[in-house]
């Protein structure tokens with residue numbers, strides 16, 4: 001259904017002018033526009049939390065946060081689920097675990113994917129696992145991670161992805177819960193980085209050419 005793709009941001013969406021929002025002064029030259037304001041991210045996350053509760057409520061789950069980019073989304077999603085648990089008769093006992101992946105240099109996906117913290121995933125055996133990832137681009141990272149997690153024989157695996165890119169070359173992989181489907185542009189902020197910069201930006205923004213040059217390795 002349409003809801004599976006989340007909020008679809010069209011190809012010609014120009015974003016909002018930067019000066020309509022506040023953001024860290026040190027990035028004033030490095031951004032093109034505010035693509036998804038922080039408040040909209042939070043509102044969408046609140047709804048994803050409800051969908052997750054509807055599907056998984058009364059089960060025990062292990063939330064597997066994919067670092068580093070996924071930390072903010074994971075923290076906010078878990079917070080939203082906690083609020084729902086406090087204010088309804090449903091419960092969703094959660095554990096939170098972390099895994100670290102790295103595949104990007106500058107704004108290009110590299111072939112090699114490093115998984116750190118993957119050794120001790122035996123705790124996932126027989127559990128309901130919710131993988132929380134900030135962005136799915138070609139889907140290669142998620143496919144590798146899913147193969148890896150499946151090897152530990154969890155009872156169930158669901159994936160929540162805040163952003164999914166419309167990439168023709170992609171694997172067509174769609175997470176179970178999607179925040180936004182976005183055009184093929186490189187975005188930063190809300191814990192998404194460019195060579196470790198921009199994690200301290202609350203909105204999701206498009207980086208400017210100047211920003212790309214400035215923080216290039």
Ligand code: 5GP
Pocket residue numbers: 069103104109135136137138139140141142185186187188192193194
């Ligand atoms: P995939 O394997 O799906 O092509 O790549 C997924 C990974 O690439 C994500 O986990 C993320 O680290 C990185 N990535 C892909 N697109 C973007 C983007 O627009 N901005 C940032 N900051 N990282 C991205």
